[in-house]
Amino acid sequence: MRKERSAPLCEELHLWLRLERTRVPEGSTTAKAIDYSLNHWAALTQFLLDGDVPIDNNHAENQIRPCALGRKNWLFVGSELAGQRAAVVMSLVQSAKLNGHDPWAYLKNVLTRMPTQLNSRIEELLPHGGSLTADVHQVEPPRSVDNVPECRLMQASMAPALSQRASRATNPM
Numbered sequence: 001m002r003k004e005r006s007a008p009l010c011e012e013l014h015l016w017l018r019l020e021r022t023r024v025p026e027g028s029t030t031a032k033a034i035d036y037s038l039n040h041w042a043a044l045t046q047f048l049l050d051g052d053v054p055i056d057n058n059h060a061e062n063q064i065r066p067c068a069l070g071r072k073n074w075l076f077v078g079s080e081l082a083g084q085r086a087a088v089v090m091s092l093v094q095s096a097k098l099n100g101h102d103p104w105a106y107l108k109n110v111l112t113r114m115p116t117q118l119n120s121r122i123e124e125l126l127p128h129g130g131s132l133t134a135d136v137h138q139v140e141p142p143r144s145v146d147n148v149p150e151c152r153l154m155q156a157s158m159a160p161a162l163s164q165r166a167s168r169a170t171n172p173m
Helices: 002-023 029-039 058-069 080-098 103-116 119-125 149-170
Strands: none
Touching (some): 002 029, 058 080, 080 103
């Protein structure tokens, strides 16, 4: 269905974007938008090649909406460091939800285990790490998180933050 209906539309859009790019002034906002689309064309059309790739990122957008809506409120967290800490906690909560865990039980489990967790095995504490205890009960099953590229990206981006946090906890300045 995607190849039959969407592929011709995508090809037509690609041709139109290339044509319009020659007509707009260099450096204009429109030129930047068209350049962005053309430079990311392979990613934009990946859904045509792989049926597991969603045609849009609505699921990920809905998951990050609570963070985006509160962005102005979090400007007043007190300091840059406090803001970074709040971002790590919010990322962990959303990732726990995406993986079907109760966020409260997940954070309690992680904070209890973190002082004795080896830095080399800190990834085990991530919501998709697989070594969570039974008290991190599952809530409603996630929408195949492993097949949603945005979710994998969010999970991968959290590992360094957790590792840094553990490093600071074991090596205070």
